[in-house]
Amino acid sequence: MDTIASLFSFITWPVSWxxxxxxxxxxxIFGDDTGWAWGLSIVSLVVLIxxxxxxxxxKQIKSTRNMQVLQPKMKAIQERYKxxxxxxxxxxxxxxxxxxxxPLSSCLPILAQSPFFFALYHVLSAIASGKTIGVIDQPLLDSARQAHIFGAPLAAKFMNSPxxxxxxxxxxxxxxxxxxxxxxxxxxxxxxxxxxxMTKNVDLTVKTPYMQQQKMLMYIFxxxxxxxxxxxxxxxxVYWLTTNVWTMGQQMYVINQNPTPGSKAQDQYLTRLLKSVTAHGEVRGRTRRNTVKRIVAKGPDRNDIERKFITGLAKLGFAAQEDGTVIKSETAAAEAEAGAAQRRQQPKRQTKAQRQTGAAQAGAKGADSAESDSKTSLQKQGEKPKPAGKPASGSSRQAKSGQRKGPQRPKHPSKK
Known part of the structure; x- marks a missing residue:
């Protein structure tokens, strides 16, 4: 680690400054030698970076979304030219x-942070060794070595010896x-x-190897x-924990305000937007208007969540416009009501088990009907139907399967 950090020694002076x-x-505010002063200095460095x-x-978000959209095409190319x-x-x-x-755009923030991360590591390692570095002179070095965060010095490591x-x-x-x-x-x-x-901001309608890779990284990283x-x-x-918390909050904001199309986050976002339109009768906010504008521009290429949103607006009597606003429209409400009525009139789709049960019942009714028709025709001819289960006697007895027709040979007395 020290060797890698030394490669970024050119940036240690700006970081230390x-x-x-x-x-x-x-x-x-807190005192020069306190852990609060030095710890908050590192946190502020992270925030600034x-x-x-x-x-x-x-740019990373856009690249990641483009990669998700391109996954089916990439898979087709791999199959075609394997x-x-x-x-x-x-x-x-x-x-x-x-x-x-x-493809490398998704790694840009991490790659851009790496020089600062290793430079900070180089600075703290020098403090632990008691060496001045960058603009940190001997008085600042002594102050930094005295600073403790909850009893642990800034330059101490888990693997240090007593x-x-x-x-x-x-x-x-x-x-x-x-x-x-x-x-x-x-x-x-x-x-x-x-x-x-992975759980909120991924298009659930597209199942690709890229999603499996991201799921593996979720546990490996x-x-x-x-x-x-x-x-x-x-x-x-302190630096790495701060940057992780910043990334988590930044990503949470993006997921809530600009979710990936087709994701669970988009469904939640459009549901909140529909409630806002219901309460105020308009689309409030530039970001929300841009969202509606993109959905309108898609036309028939909208996903199920976006179609559900447009239908919800129509039921409320609103029609989305190309500029992202909504207007009152009685026609949209009438069309939505007509579509709902048509869906209510359509018979419900039966499950496979229900279809098999219905076919069996229909077959049983057909058999009962055939037997009833046979009995009716016999009664019309003046013949009595023969009771089921009693074999016919005499010459009218039908030969059993495997026996010859006509008179049978008498059985041997020993077989009676």
Missing amino acids: VIVQFHTLYGA RICLIPLFV SDKQRQSEEMMKLYKETGTN AEVEALGASLTDVRVVTAVMIVLMSASQFFTQRQL PLIFAGMGINFPVGVL
Whole structure:
């Protein structure tokens, strides 16, 4: 880890400068040598970096959605050119170019954060070793080494020896407890972030291998970060926990305000939008108007959730317009009522078991009817119907299966 961090040493000076500026601000409030001053400086560094990465996050969302839409086409290309890998790659690149999709865009926020993450790790490692780095001079170094977060020094690690922890002025138990709690919270936030993406913001009408891969990553990533976390200093754990919480909140906002079409989140969003239109008689908010505008523009290509929303508006007497607004329309309400009446008149679809039961009952009724008709015809001819179960006697007895017709040979006395 130290070797990797040294590769990003060129950015340690800007990172250390930003931390020192925030430390000056928080030190005036909480004290220069407190864990609050240094801990909040790291948190503020995360917030500043994530605000700068918002455009990349938006690009990541668009790329992820485009990849979900393209999965059926990608699978068709793989099946068509499965024996020609070169042609398969060419067709994939052509598809990406036509749709303006970049598969690496979903990794951009993580890749952009990596230099800052390793630079911070390099700074904290230097503090743990008692070395000045960047703009952190000896007085700031001494202050940072005295700062503790819930009894754990910023530069302490879960795997430190008792002697190393004692040199930082803390106990091994405090360091192990604090780092273990932070590792669990870091892994849990990573898992919940991925889980809400898979359960709420995925198009449920498209089943692709991409969804299975994301589901596997939902369980693998937290385990990876938990394994790496035991070698992270407390300050880096603060950084990573903060960025995970930020990602979780940012993603929650996007899911609630701009969900993926066809997902469970879209159904919940359009339900809330329908209630808002019912209460106010209009579409309030630019974002909501843009949503209605996109649904209207789709026309017959709308999914079931979007058609349900348009039908709900029509039942309320509203018609969605191309600019995203709604207007009162008696025609829309009449058409919706006529469609509902037509659906009520249609017979309910029977299950397979009900259809089999009905066929059996019809067959039994047919057999009873045939037997009744036979009895009626015999009675009209003056003949009495023969009781069932009694064999006919004499020459009128029918031969059983496997026996010859005509007179039978008498049985041997021993067989009587």
